[in-house]
Amino acid sequence: DTEVTQTPKHLVMGMTNKKSLKCEQHMGHRAMYWYKQKAKKPPELMFVYSYEKLSINESVPSRFSPECPNSSLLNLHLHALQPEDSALYLCASSQQGADYNEQFFGPGTRLTVL
């Protein structure tokens, strides 16, 4: 299984809502990532988890809260978002400690903040 799954595919939320994005992989990868991608722009790294511990936070606002409950699962909790946070949110995973960094991406969650 070389697939990264993300749910939901689409999400519409108001600025006062709390929601969560979910990402799952069963490739035994111990590095997992969250990216944000705006239209016609490259993906921007948000967070990296390595062995279920947060290793990189690219100065992301606290209204985005990542969580890695186990080695297969990655969540992104959303609260009090702004309309400018509307974007495609991508999850990826890769082997940790390898001399290469092939990341496997999920299809993304299209988020719209009203």
Next chain:
Amino acid sequence: LAKTTQPISMDSYEGQEVNITCSHNNIATNDYITWYQQFPSQGPRFIIQGYKTKVTNEVASLFIPADRKSSTLSLPRVSLSDTAVYYCLVATGTNAGKSTFGDGTTLTVKP
């Protein structure tokens, strides 16, 4: 982090070979060069990765000169379905993360 520079867009015709060059002047000794393909509303997909010289797989070749300050992705005999955005990344594989995507090259293949 090594910054990458790619052409913004390229046009080609079906059946032609396409070469996309990426500049990465401050590549570090441990960095690998990776190329991804992305279709609209999908996640990027790994194409090929290399460290030096030439790497070839079933879909592409990657040419890296000795100084490693640039790399060229070669797509043989493109088809309409190769129309996509192609990203070059330079990153250290042993340090999970810190992969910064460049602006990407939008390749349009015409019939």
